[in-house]
Amino acid sequence: xxxxxxxxxxxxxxxxxxxxxxxxxxxxxxxxxxxxxxxxxxxxxxxxxxxxxxxxxxxxxxxxxxxxxxxxxxxxxxxxxxxxxxxxxxxxxxxxxxxxxxxxxxx
Amino acid sequence: xxxxxxxxxxxxxxxxxxxxxxxxxxxxxxxxxxxxxxxxxxxxxxxxxxxxxxxxxxxxxxxxxxxxxxxxxxxxxxxxxxxxxxxxxxxxxxxxxxxxxxxxxxxxxxxxxxxxx
Numbered sequence: 001x002x003x004x005x006x007x008x009x010x011x012x013x014x015x016x017x018x019x020x021x022x023x024x025x026x027x028x029x030x031x032x033x034x035x036x037x038x039x040x041x042x043x044x045x046x047x048x049x050x051x052x053x054x055x056x057x058x059x060x061x062x063x064x065x066x067x068x069x070x071x072x073x074x075x076x077x078x079x080x081x082x083x084x085x086x087x088x089x090x091x092x093x094x095x096x097x098x099x100x101x102x103x104x105x106x107x
Numbered sequence: 108x109x110x111x112x113x114x115x116x117x118x119x120x121x122x123x124x125x126x127x128x129x130x131x132x133x134x135x136x137x138x139x140x141x142x143x144x145x146x147x148x149x150x151x152x153x154x155x156x157x158x159x160x161x162x163x164x165x166x167x168x169x170x171x172x173x174x175x176x177x178x179x180x181x182x183x184x185x186x187x188x189x190x191x192x193x194x195x196x197x198x199x200x201x202x203x204x205x206x207x208x209x210x211x212x213x214x215x216x217x218x219x220x221x222x223x224x
Binding site for chain 2: 001032036038043045050091096097098
């Protein structure tokens with residue numbers, strides 16, 4: 001199965017700062033990489049699909065990039081509601097797999 | 108609006124069985140593949156199983172293969188997960204989720220399964 005490794009585990013930043021989250025795959029997933037956001041007590045929410053496409057209703061401050069094995073989720077300027085946990089997921093192969101998550105916390 | 112409502116969670120002894128249900132509404136259920144994803148509270152997400160829109164293909168995580176069975180009843184707009192031979196490590200919140208071309212675009216609120224003696 002494809003292992004996704006996210007880094008860092010925790011990112012401590014202030015509102016207005018730029019957040020850069022990484023997701024690395026154990027083998028190529030082409031651009032079949034998805035990002036989700038999860039807030040405490042809530043189900044995950046789709047943010048980015050196919051590496052760089054924002055889902056419906058997702059603000060432009062969220063962007064994704066990468067292909068093959070290395071992917072990045074960037075939040076250009078953190079808003080208070082962006083402090084959450086972010087997961088990547090590959091949809092290239094079965095079984096589907098998720099990264100272990102990156103928590104973006106308020107510094 | 109899309110709604111996915113899970114039910115059937117609870118406390119079960121190791122080795123026991125449980126069947127989860129997910130009632131779907133707000134979209135044409137019979138046209139979309141569906142997933143089950145689980146999450147130990149405070150931990151990461153683990154994909155569990157997927158079933159195609161017509162039930163013709165099913166895929167499972169290695170950790171549940173041979174013990175869990177995903178199924179659906181398109182006439183009832185309902186997704187199921189039959190879980191047998193449950194273990195302590197199966198304790199988690201189980202989410203029902205709608206597939207859209209390989210990505211999950213909607214999630215339910217989850218149902219908690221606790222495996223404990």
